[in-house]
Amino acid sequence: MKTLIDVDSLRTDHESDEQWEVRKSFMLEHKDSFDEAELITLAQLFTNIEFLGCRYPPLTMKRVAKLAEKVSKKYKESRQNKLKRTFVQASDAAEQKAKRTFK
Numbered sequence: 001m002k003t004l005i006d007v008d009s010l011r012t013d014h015e016s017d018e019q020w021e022v023r024k025s026f027m028l029e030h031k032d033s034f035d036e037a038e039l040i041t042l043a044q045l046f047t048n049i050e051f052l053g054c055r056y057p058p059l060t061m062k063r064v065a066k067l068a069e070k071v072s073k074k075y076k077e078s079r080q081n082k083l084k085r086t087f088v089q090a091s092d093a094a095e096q097k098a099k100r101t102f103k
Helices: 017-030 036-052 058-067 069-079 090-099
Strands: none
Touching: 017 036, 017 069, 036 058, 036 069, 058 069
């Protein structure tokens, strides 16, 4: 008999609302397929990949990507019309500032 998982009790203090909603969606989608410890681990791996750009061994990446297909698609669709950040190398920014040219 699988124990019931209280997903709402699993939010951590350091999570933003956005990160929590994505991780919660992942856990709700898969809560009947895994025990609590494995579910928490997989959900954390997913959010680490999605929000922090973490990388794991190839088999882990494939497994998490497969499990996260629906949640990831929904999240990316919700982000389409939001402001996007652009990162530049510090050396490029310093050069542009010195030349007073900005792209």
